[in-house]
Amino acid sequence: MTQSTGKRPRVGLFATCLMNMFRPNVGFAAAKLLEDAGCIVEVPDTQTCCGQPGYNSGDFDSARALARQVIAAFEQYDYVVGPSGSCMATIRHDYPVMFEDDPDWLPRAKALAAKSFELLSFLHDELGATPAGTRHLATATYHDSCSGLRGLGIKGQPRELLAGVAGLKLKEMQDAEVCCGFGGTFCVKYPEISEKMVEDKIHNIIESGADTVLGGDLGCLMNIAGRLRRIQSPVRVFHTAEVLAGMANGPGIGGHSQESR
Amino acid sequence: MMQTTQNSRDAIFGAIRSALKRSGPLPDARRAELDANVPQHTRPAQDENLLERFIRTFESRAGTVQHIASRAEIPAAVEAYRANMNLPHRAAVGAALKDLIWPADWQVHHNRAGTEELLSVSLCIAAIAETGSLMLGASADSPTTHNFVPDDHVVVLEAASIVGYFEEAWAILRQRSEGMPRATNIISGPSRTADVEQTIQLGAHGPRRVHVLIVAA
Amino acid sequence: MEIRSKEFKSRAVFAIHDASLQQAMGKARDGFVGKRAQQAAELPEFEALREEAKNLKNHILENLDHYLERYEDAVKRAGGHVHWARDAQEARAIILDICKRVNAKTITKGKSMVSEEIDLNEALIEHGMEVVETDLGEYIIQLANEPPSHIIAPAVHKTKNQVSDLFEAAHGGPRKTEVADLVNEARQVLREKYFRADVGITGGNFLIAETGSSMIVTNEGNGDLTQTLAKVHIVTSGIERVVPTLDDATLFLRLLARSATGQETETYTTISTGPRRATDLDGPEEYHVVLVDNGRSKMLAGHFRDMLRCIRCGACMNHCPVYGSVGGHAYGWVYPGPMGSVLTPLIKGLDNAYDLPNACTLNGRCASVCPVKIPLPDLLRELRHLQHQQELSPVMQRRALKAWRFVATRPKLYHAGEWIAVRVLKLLGRKGSIRRLPFAQAWTDVRDLPTPEGQTFLQRWQAQRGK
Known part of the structure; x- marks a missing residue:
């Protein structure tokens, strides 16, 4: 580990589009967790989007244009870390595939992929971090986001990290590993199917008896939170980083300041 | 054309x-x-004695088994089964078991089975402990209709012919001078369906019951 | 059947509001998923077998011509006939020819997805033949005059009540309401058909090159009665279903039942080698295999070769949350769910099935259970790529992508845009979320949109830290 050599690793924080616009608190929580674990955190302002919307829409050219921008913005760092399994899986898995036939960019894409990590798995697997001293009184259920779970093998890490949060009880829901119906542009291209899927997810959340939903991807969390708000459910939604960093004292995603604790 | x-x-x-x-x-x-390649695929580990495993897996698929000491006991065992199931005194018996002394009041024939046939008796080539399966081969001694048409199918299995894996059963087929049977039926219990609301129902089109007589080695 | 995949959206919405369908699908989903998971957990070698099966399929595809020739030779040696069909039309013609030659009046059929793919039943019925599906699920949907909605459980969308109605109408009363009585009624009706059949048509799960045999795997025994009792047995199969040896088929058998129905094995595994022998007392007098290409050799050439590994277990659809929500009929052709969303556009044309590759969240659950590790989400994305290249995607989507690229590759512009959007959205929010948003109705029709905090992360970060 870089830490053991005495040198603090320089981490480029990948500010995902949804985090940047809708939930900056997650970005600050991520920065705090990384810094507490001994990293130097920087946020290059030449970053925009990882390119996934283009890639998953079949517009590979545009996706590559965005990927080149990300590579150029981040290849200077020891690590690239983002609070999203989805964006980070794109960088880790898809970038090397996108540049398979491009001898100039392929090595750069591969090099970046190798040092890019989703936040929670990075804290747990790479840094061996155990955030301590935080407290969050809640009974939470965990939604495993698909890209993180199946793309990056994230399942135990967030749960183990959360085990260190005082006052927090984890209660698994049925089908925690089943997609919530977000799916990027899927949710607006096929709203009825997406609604059915998020409805199934909400049903399982409510059945679990939890008062809080946690997860590692804002897309899913905004979908779930938006649906919970729509049916006026009191269940609150946070990104796991917010709870781990002790920064989940404000309203949950889509919630408001008057909501009861 | x-x-x-x-x-x-x-x-x-x-x-x-x-x-x-x-x-x-x-x-x-x-x-x-x-063409010369002999594949060596992973075989799921087994840690039981072959006979025990066969019985356990076959019974888990709703088959029934009975032990008999010798071949000569087959007719009596089948008669007991027949009486227990309240079936008529009639059976389609594979010609492989022709030499046995069947009850005098029975109508026994060795031809193919028609819709009127309720009971058949077959001798299998081997059994596969891996999945609790019987292997039968079509021949003049063992018509395929016996395996599928009657409600009750009694299969005679020599304990020594139980093998662990499918691959060993295929090896037996390869060694036959007459080559592959026209039809090789691997049978793992009675016919079943789950096509109505995933409810498992035995006796869909084939036998409702499959009873194995295990002849001691 | 006529392809209706263009109607995917409307059929999906209809399905979501069909209470009977939702009841049936809910039951099926829980059953299939739980049983498969249990089988996978109980077999320590399961993951190793998946990897081996993937590699073996790749090897077979790499040498497909050789194994097909070896298989063909062996079938001929066993006294059978092999026919080659480039497409659905040729396959129908070959089978029709055989049926006409033997003056077939009644034709029984075991489950065969290839026969669905080539519209076989319609062609035979058009020529005055009686065609009887004998798999219970296939029989049910034949009575309902519907296509299958699942590749191994074709009537999975039907409730028991609906089956009762269908049987009462077809067989006359009294109406049966217990599963046992329904199954028994079908048993009696179909028995008579097996014995009357002139031709029996089945599929082929595996074609064994070593012995020239076809192998079918069933639970009901209908396939065996079909192929044993008819005068002529015709096997329909895709060219990719050949395997070198019986031992190789075994590798797939160990995965097939576990992945498909969550059993260690299906009840019947039958290996058929040629027609009835001189001394046999039963079995068909003629044995034919119709090998169908229908787009498969094209898949072998390109990005989609992985799809030819498919052993038709149905695990992908059992685990697909979209399939679970809308059922198989929404997909509009023979193959539904993830595997169907790859196969349908490839066989029937990208433009005839635009929605299929797109109506997927790329959640990857299908690939995680596929016994031969087909990267289904990657293949679906590749199809989207082809649709994009061929300008089959909606004009608005292509324009939006162009605009997005223009802005997103200019960080200053992008961040300014985000800054404005965030301010506007904040003004629209009430109590933390937005209930109605013009231009984003597809989102807000279903759910609220969380109100942004007012400043973007980058703005705040730069304000606090500089860089």
Whole structure:
């Protein structure tokens, strides 16, 4: 580990589009967790989007244009870390595939992929971090986001990290590993199917008896939170980083300041 | 018609080879090498005695078993089964079991089974402990209809012919001088369906019950 | 059947509001998923077998011409006939020819997805033949005059009540309401058909090159009665179903039942080698295999070769949350769910099935259970790529992508845009979320949109830290 050599690793924080616009608190929580674990955190302002919307829409050219921008913005760092399994899986898995036939960019894409990590798995697997001293009184259920779970093998890490949060009880829901119906542009291209899927997810959340939903991807969390708000459910939604960093004292995603604790 | 099929055959092989970036068939040496290959695939580990495993797996698939000491006891065991199931005094018996002394008041025949047939008795080639399966081969001694038409199918299994894995059963088939049977039936319990609301129902089209008489080694 | 995949959206919405369908699908989903998971957990070698099966399939495809020739030779040696069909039309013609030659009046059929793919039943019925599906699920949907909605459980969308109605109408009363009585009624009706059949048509799960045999795997025994009792047995199969040896088929058998129905094995595994022998007392007098290409050799050439590994277990659809929500009929053709969303556009044309590759969240659950590890989400994305290249995607989507690229590759512009959007959205929010948003109705029709905090992360970060 870089830490053991005495040198603090320089981490480029990948500010995902949804985090940047809708939930900056997650970005600050991520920065705090990384810094507490001994990293130097920087946020290059030449970053925009990882390119996934283009890639998953079949517009590979545009996706590559965005990927080149990300590579150029981040290849200077020891690590690239983002609070999203989805964006980070794109960088880790898809970038090397996108540049398979491009001898100039392929090595750069591969090099970046190798040092890019989703936040929670990075804290747990790479840094061996155990955030301590935080407290969050809640009974939470965990939604495993698909890209993180199946793309990056994230399942135990967030749960183990959360085990260190005082006052927090984890209660698994049925089908925690089943997609919530977000799916990027899927949710607006096929709203009825997406609604059915998020409805199934909400049903399982409510059945679990939890008062809080946690997860590692804002897309899913905004979908779930938006649906919970729509049916006026009191269940609150946070990104796991917010709870781990002790920064989940404000309203949950889509919630408001008057909501009861 | 034959012409079309021949043209189609050539076209399909042409398309396959062009997809594989080859202009013709593989070299003969490579073909011989492929044909000589004996695959060694992973076999799920077994830690039980073959007989015990066969009985456990076969029973888990709703089959029933009974032990008998010798071949001579087959007719009595089948008669007891018949009486227990309240079936008529009649059975289609594979000619492989022709030499046995069947009850005098029975109508026994060795021909194929028709819809009126309620009970059949067959001798199997082998049993596969891996999945609790019986292997029967079509022949004059063991018509395929006996395996599928009657409601009750009694199968005679020599304990010594239980093998652990499918691969061992295939080896038995390869050793036969007459080659592969026309039909090789691997049977793992009674016929079943789950096509109505995933509810498992036995006796869909084939036998409702499969009863195995295990003849001691 | 006529392809209706263009109607995917409307059929999906209809399905979501069909209470009977939702009841049936809910039951099926829980059953299939739980049983498969249990089988996978109980077999320590399961993951190793998946990897081996993937590699073996790749090897077979790499040498497909050789194994097909070896298989063809062996079938001929066993006294059978092999026919080659480039497409659906040729396949129908070959089978029709055989049926006409033997003056077939009644034709029984075991489950065969290839026969669905080539529209076989319609062609035979058009020529005055009686065609009887004998798999219970296939029989049910034949009575309902519907296509299958699942590749191994074709009537999975039907409730028991609906089956009762269908049977009462077809067989006359009294109406049966217990599963046992329904199954028994079908058993009696179909028995008579097996014995009357002139031709029996089945599929082929595996074609064994070593012995020239076809192998079918069933639970009901209908396939065996079909192929044993008819005068002529015709096997329909895709060219990719050949395997070198019986031992190789075994590798797939160990995965097939576990992945498909969550059993260690299906009840019947039958290996058929040629027609009835001189001394046999039963079995068909003629044995034919119709090998169908229908787009498969094309798949072998390109990005989609992985799809030819498919052993038709149905695990992908059992685990697909979209399939679970809309059922199989929404997909509009023979193959539904993830595997169907790849196969349908490839066989029937990208433009005839635009929605299929797109109506997927790329959640990857299908690939995680596929016994031969087909990267289904990657293949679906590749199809989207082809649709994009061929400008089959909606004009608005292509324009939006162009605009997005223009802005997103200019960070200053992008961040300014985000800054404005965030301010506007904040003004629209009430109590933390937005209930109605013009231009984003597809989102807000279903759910609220969380109100942004007012400043973007980058703005705040730069304000606090500089860089």
